Amino acid sequence: MEAFRVSGASPAVGDGAIATNISAAADLTAADTRGAWARPRLRVRYPFTRRTPLLIRVAYDPRSLATRRTIVDKRPLYWVAGLILLAIVPLLGSNALLSSSTVFAMYAAINIVWILVVGTAGIWSLATLAIVGVGAYGSAYLSITYGLPWWGMIAIGPVFGLICGIIIAIPAIRLEGWYYALLTVGLAELCRVYAVQSQALGSSEGGLYGAATFIPNGVSQRTGLVISFFAAFVLMLAALALYRVVNGQRLGRLLRAAPEKQEAFAEALGVNYRAARIRVFLISSAALGLIGGFYATYFTGASPSLFSMDNMMLLLAMITIGGIGTTGGAVVGTLIVVLLDQVFVELGPLRLIIVAAIMLASVLFTRGGLFGVATQFSTWRSRRKSERRAQRSERGGEVMPDEATEIRDKQTIYVRRFDETVRKHLRPLVTDEVIAEHKRNPSGPHSDTLERLLNYFRRAAITDKYGILAVKSFAEYRVIALSGRRGVPPRVVDDKVYATPDEAQHAVFLRRVQDLMQS
Amino acid sequence: MAKSQIYGYSDKLSVKAGDDIKFMISAEGTATFKARLVRLIHGDEHPDGPGFLEEPIEAPLDRDWPARKQYVQKGSFLQVADPARVLAPGGAFTLHAYVFPTLPGAGRQVIIGRWSVERNLGYALGINGSGRLEFWVGDGAQADAVAAEPLLMPQVWYFVAASFDSRTGNAVVHQQAVLNRYNSLLSKIVPYDYASHVSERLRVRPGHAGDVRFLIGGASERSEARGEFVSQCYNGKIDRCGVQGGVLDGRELAAISAGGKPGAADILAYWDTTAGYTDRGIGDTVIDVGPHKLHAEGVNCPVRAQTGWNWNGRNDCFRLAPEEYGGIEFHNDAMTDCRWEPSFSYTIPAELKSGVYAVKLTAEDERAEEYVPFVVRAARPRAPICLLLPTASYLAYANAQLSFEADAVQAITAVTPILQDIDVEIYKNGVEFGLSTYDHHADGAGVCYSSCRRPIFNMRPKYRMPAVCCPWQFPADLSIVAWLDHMGYQYEVLTDEDLDRDGIAAIKPYRVVINGSHCEYYSERMMDATEDYLAEGGRLAYLSGNGYYWVVAFREKQPWIMEVRKLEAGSRAWQARAGEHYLASTGERSGLWRHRNRAPQKLVGAGFTSEGMDVSVPYRRMPDSYDPSVAWIFEGVRGEIVGDFGLARGGAAGIEIDRYDLTLGTPPHSVILASSEPFTDNYPLVQEDVMFMHPGMGGTQHPLVRADMVYFTTPNDGAVFSASSIAWASALPCNGFDNGVSRVMKNVIDAFMKVGPLPGKR
Structure with missing residues (x-):
């Protein structure tokens, strides 16, 4: 074959030189190629991760085609603002508020870790506070008996937590749901009875006191409270970080692949969800133990109330109100309950009733607690919207203005209007005579009236259009509807069987007439 | 129970006495299948006619044959034999191409690269699942990527590029529309801002293995049942593309995007898709005019002779202006040769008269049946008709x-x-x-x-x-x-x-x-x-x-x-x-x-x-x-x-x-x-x-x-x-x-x- 070139002094191909047959492009839009390119936009990441601080979606606005940059997930911003607020507001308040805030931060830390157990691992453990208690008692005991310093107490806490976790985890392998919850309640109660009765654990003094504290000697009360608060605040941040690492990484992903009632499916795919659950449980237990150690050094001891049922219930109220499964929910739930419990002390026992009422309300009226309200609302709104639209298009109505903005190809809006007009003119054409004519002679030639009907039927779009399946040629035919999507087989419309192609053709005609009259 | 299936074809449709015809068969749900040579006489089962008529012919292929499933490679792409692994750069490199995507958003698609899907290994410039231009790398365990910002618009010509600095891990993707009055679906009156340039520091460096193929329009994948195949196939046109050593900056890339040639010193490969055209057509080889001559070979007939990024509407044929016809069109569902292994072959005996024949294949359970038809023509014509x-x-x-x-x-x-x-x-x-x-x-x-x-x-x-x-x-x-x-x-x-x-x-x-x-x-x-x-x-x-x-x-x-x-x-x-x-x-x-x-x-x-x-x-x-x-x-x-x-x-x-x-x-x-x-x-x-x-x-x-x-x-x-x-x-x-x-x-x-x-x- 002769090498063929019309223009340009291109060297013969393959001689190592670069062919110069790229002509300068005429008409290129100046902005696009002639001018200098914009400097690349630098996308910054968190160190050691592939994540960028904010997820920004860049999209063309469908109306103006302008490039729009939107933050897909504004939660990081809310978190930063919320945490800054949480860190500052207590400093402006009274000493009582400061110490309540410390308690809040501590409980929030416990709840965040608990969310890992209940939400991520899906283990219904009510022994959370008990593990904290074991960590607190253990480190307090070591501090009092062996003079363990405060940082040693925090360091040893996880060991107690882990031991405790291992013991509680064993039954979790076999027990599920409420059976396991009951068992953990029993275990907590066992701990309480033991602490109340054990001489070594200070049964006589109603607790174990005299452990080391992290507040330096000689600082003012206010300074001590501020130090305590920030220590607890850091503990909460650490709990949040732990949650992020466990839930956001491999373990959390494995467990999300094996949600409740779909475990068997996940297992069949090779997800070892049991091992992942136990690992999350053990990690959480160690963390709870650490919080226990912190608790003991903050309160310079531990009391059996840590194991009590009422405290556990208060904790449950916190995560239920906020919404089980989200850290935001845990923090906000904790905030509400602690606020009621500690700040409105003058209300007395009434405040517990208020907590119960809020909890009941959030269980009854929300899906996923207070934090799920926004999603719940938008789901409800979009459901209402689609219901309204469905009703309208069922009656063959025009596309509504708000619906039209969402339709990319505006022609479809016209086609819907046009088809309705056509149907209005076609419906009176359907008569017994026309149907009889088609039955007599499905192939044709047909009267003009029948032909008009058939033309409308035949030009319909392919999706859900009728067809015929020859189960056995010249013996057995069925009516089907085509999918219009490659790879998706047609569906069988009903169980009727027709003996000849003509009968099947007429059956399709009758179905189409019926669809026309009903639309 | 899975229904048995048999499908087959022959390497030729027409054979004469002495010719060897090979039959490629894929069968599933059956351990063996029966083959039978028949002469076909009538094929319409309509009750008003004679019905289906066939005449069995004795032949050595009439026996049970072991069944096996054979796979089909769908999708058109170009593959580059690169024995010296020139295209596995250890240092910095830049990929560039003109593209006219037609189905962005329909799954991940590779434009150009050396990417192993199941091993997360190599590098590629392509379109991610969301329909955005993306450059990704993998070291065999982890993958990392940088994506451009706006969606790629279908049927618009773009110049796209990605550079990677192996020292810092810095990767930059560039996308810039090169639309003119004729070449794209839309004209410049549409106020899209197509350009996007994003830089990101990646945590992963591309790993290289000798057996990962360099492909234009696809990625390598391997599975146990099927062996090696190509997936993530691209939909759309690709015009002149290449791999450059070193990081090309915005100025150098802008020059290439405007029709300039890449700097000769840094070229690892540069496929001039318009090279080698003849008056009598274009083959499947895309010529690398760079120093290593790593020519790319088309599989499943990538469509040549298509308008390129610089088509200006005056010329209507690649013979008139080859330089405006550099577009090669790819489709992830193109398929022009199953490339199956022959299951058996048959030498046409001299006494077999000319006619329409078929090898009839039947599964063990007789629920699947296949005819592979072929024609026997006369070695020496004798009949009048x-x-x-x-x-x-x-x-x-x-x-x-x-x-x-x-x-x-x-x-x-x-x-x-x-x-x-x-x-x-x-x-x-x-x-x-x-x-x-x-x-x-x-x-x-x-x-x-x-x-x-x-x-x-x-x-x-x-x-x-x-x-x-x-x-x-x-x-x-x-x-x-x-x-x-x-x-x-x-x-x-x-x-x-x-x-x-x-x-x-x-x-x-x-x-x-x-x-x-x-x-x-x-x-x-x-x-x-x-x-x-x-x-x-x-x-x-x-x-x-x-x-x-x-x-x-x-x-x-x-x-x-x-x-x-x-x-x-x-x-x-x-x-x-x-x-x-x-x-x-x-x-x-x-x-x-x-x-x-x-x-x-x-x-x-x-x-x-x-x-x-x-x-x-x-x-x-x-x-x-x-x-x-x-x-x-x-x-x-x-x-x-x-x-x-x-x-x-x-x-x-x-x-x-x-x-x-x-x-x-x-x-x-x-x-x-x-x-x-x-x-x-x-x-x-x-x-x-x-x-x-x-x-x-x-x-x-x-x-x-x-x-x-x-x-x-x-x-x-x-x-x-x-x-x-x-x-x-x-x-x-x-x-x-x-x-x-x-x-x-x-x-x-x-x-x-x-x-x-x-x-x-x-």
């Missing part, structure tokens, strides 16, 4: 999915399609054996290549084309075989393949050539051979409707692959993009032969005038047919009506029909022997005859909607008899082959077989 099977047209319709996918089909055919199990099976499997030239790729582009190296489920006896509810092409043509058999004629069978390869030599030995029922697709060599044959005294019985219609070409190096471009006119399932009207295989203008001034009327006196599939009608004799010069054709036919019966919708004239037209080149001495009775309005006048649209184009109102039975003589005692209707062949077997249509055929064939002057010659 040649049946020329229109295999080019079989390929055009091979595995067509019209009734499943085309909105207009039911309106065209005027019947509700009747599907068979095999149709549903193939559709459910995503049409894995590739598409027909009546289908569209996933991105909406028409399919311009078809191939016989793949199972063709609609080229099988007993198959009924769903859209028209009757046999079409191959199974319909078996009615002619059955008729020849029944009438006791000595005949031999040829295919379009033979005619295209051997030209007039293939048909010259025969006194009569009989065409199949629908010889719609013709190559230039086939046209020339037919024309020369008739001029030299050959005799042709044209039993088709809508014959000699589309310009096609078989590929020089892969004659099992055929190309067609459907242009602005004709009954066309799709229409080629502006500027893409010439066959990459030969450089010829495709479209209708009529628009290259070779209307079918010039060859056989009649050409396409209408189609419809509701009812066929009979012919009524025209006054001219009583002239002694042609009256012999109707000898023994009573009355003036011929063919008020038929297996194809009840008449001999119908489905697709042709008419006599002096303005289109019907030989002036032609006679209309008979014309059809009026058709319904579901037979409208064809589009290429319509200069202005107006109502009344249907069969009941327009006089041009008719089938003309035409006869004329050619030099040296040659002649043409044109039935001008697809339904003609399916009328032959009615009433035990004893009918008016059969009688006319017999008169014609008997006369054409005789050496010397034709009857009625004055």
Whole structure:
């Protein structure tokens, strides 16, 4: 074959030189190629991760085609603002508020870790506070008996937590749901009875006191409270970080692949969800133990109330109100309950009733607690919207203005209007005579009236259009509807069987007439 | 329980004594399958005809064979053999290409790179699942990526690039539209800001393994069952692309995007997609004009000769301005060769007479059955009659999915399609054996290549084309075989393949050539051979409707692959993009032969005038047919009506029909022997005859909607008899082959077989 070139002094191909047959492009839009390119936009990441601080979606606005940059997930911003607020507001308040805030931060830390157990691992453990208690008692005991310093107490806490976790985890392998919850309640109660009765654990003094504290000697009360608060605040941040690492990484992903009632499916795919659950449980237990150690050094001891049922219930109220499964929910739930419990002390026992009422309300009226309200609302709104639209298009109505903005190809809006007009003119054409004519002679030639009907039927779009399946040629035919999507087989419309192609053709005609009259 | 499935094809469609034919079989749900050689006689199961007829032939291949599943590589792409691993740069590098994406957002697609999907290894520039340009790398364990910001818009030309600095891990993606007044779907009046340049520091460095292929338009993947294959195939066009050593900055890339050449010193590879074009077509090799000459080889026929990023609308063919035709078009569902391992082969014995044969394959449970048809032609032609099977047209319709996918089909055919199990099976499997030239790729582009190296489920006896509810092409043509058999004629069978390869030599030995029922697709060599044959005294019985219609070409190096471009006119399932009207295989203008001034009327006196599939009608004799010069054709036919019966919708004239037209080149001495009775309005006048649209184009109102039975003589005692209707062949077997249509055929064939002057010659 002769090498063929019309223009340009291109060297013969393959001689190592670069062919110069790229002509300068005429008409290129100046902005696009002639001018200098914009400097690349630098996308910054968190160190050691592939994540960028904010997820920004860049999209063309469908109306103006302008490039729009939107933050897909504004939660990081809310978190930063919320945490800054949480860190500052207590400093402006009274000493009582400061110490309540410390308690809040501590409980929030416990709840965040608990969310890992209940939400991520899906283990219904009510022994959370008990593990904290074991960590607190253990480190307090070591501090009092062996003079363990405060940082040693925090360091040893996880060991107690882990031991405790291992013991509680064993039954979790076999027990599920409420059976396991009951068992953990029993275990907590066992701990309480033991602490109340054990001489070594200070049964006589109603607790174990005299452990080391992290507040330096000689600082003012206010300074001590501020130090305590920030220590607890850091503990909460650490709990949040732990949650992020466990839930956001491999373990959390494995467990999300094996949600409740779909475990068997996940297992069949090779997800070892049991091992992942136990690992999350053990990690959480160690963390709870650490919080226990912190608790003991903050309160310079531990009391059996840590194991009590009422405290556990208060904790449950916190995560239920906020919404089980989200850290935001845990923090906000904790905030509400602690606020009621500690700040409105003058209300007395009434405040517990208020907590119960809020909890009941959030269980009854929300899906996923207070934090799920926004999603719940938008789901409800979009459901209402689609219901309204469905009703309208069922009656063959025009596309509504708000619906039209969402339709990319505006022609479809016209086609819907046009088809309705056509149907209005076609419906009176359907008569017994026309149907009889088609039955007599499905192939044709047909009267003009029948032909008009058939033309409308035949030009319909392919999706859900009728067809015929020859189960056995010249013996057995069925009516089907085509999918219009490659790879998706047609569906069988009903169980009727027709003996000849003509009968099947007429059956399709009758179905189409019926669809026309009903639309 | 999984249903057993068997599919197969042969390496050739036409063989002669002494030839070896290989059969490639894939079977599932059965441990073995039984093979049996049969001669096919009749393929239409219509109760008014003789039914399905086959004749077992003893052959060494008749035995049980072990079954195994063979996989199909779908998707077109270019692969680069790079033994020295030049394209596995350890240091910094830059990838660049012009792209015209057509389906961004439909799964991850690789534009250019060396990427192993299951190992997360290598690097690639491509389109991510959301439809954005992305550059990604993997070290064998972890992957990391940087994506551009706005979505890529379909059918817009972009210049895209990615650079990677291995020292810092800094990766930059660039995308910049290069649209001009002609090259894209949209013009510059649309206020999109297409440009995006993003830089990100990656945590992962690309790893390299020797066995990961460098691909343009795909990624390597391996699975245990299937071995190595290519996935993440790209949809759209790619123009000049390359790999540069080092990081090219915005200024250097801007220069390349404006048509400049990459700096020679840094070139690792630069594929000049416009290099190596010839006046006679473009092959599958894309030339690397860089120092390493890493030429890329196309798999599954990436479409060459497409308009490039700099097409300026003035030139309409790659032969005029190759530099504007650098576009290579890729599709993730293109498939032109299954590349299966042969399951067995068969050497054609000398005593096997010419005819239509098939290897019949049956699964153990006998629930799956497959016929792999082929033609045995005469090693030394002896018979007076040649049946020329229109295999080019079989390929055009091979595995067509019209009734499943085309909105207009039911309106065209005027019947509700009747599907068979095999149709549903193939559709459910995503049409894995590739598409027909009546289908569209996933991105909406028409399919311009078809191939016989793949199972063709609609080229099988007993198959009924769903859209028209009757046999079409191959199974319909078996009615002619059955008729020849029944009438006791000595005949031999040829295919379009033979005619295209051997030209007039293939048909010259025969006194009569009989065409199949629908010889719609013709190559230039086939046209020339037919024309020369008739001029030299050959005799042709044209039993088709809508014959000699589309310009096609078989590929020089892969004659099992055929190309067609459907242009602005004709009954066309799709229409080629502006500027893409010439066959990459030969450089010829495709479209209708009529628009290259070779209307079918010039060859056989009649050409396409209408189609419809509701009812066929009979012919009524025209006054001219009583002239002694042609009256012999109707000898023994009573009355003036011929063919008020038929297996194809009840008449001999119908489905697709042709008419006599002096303005289109019907030989002036032609006679209309008979014309059809009026058709319904579901037979409208064809589009290429319509200069202005107006109502009344249907069969009941327009006089041009008719089938003309035409006869004329050619030099040296040659002649043409044109039935001008697809339904003609399916009328032959009615009433035990004893009918008016059969009688006319017999008169014609008997006369054409005789050496010397034709009857009625004055």
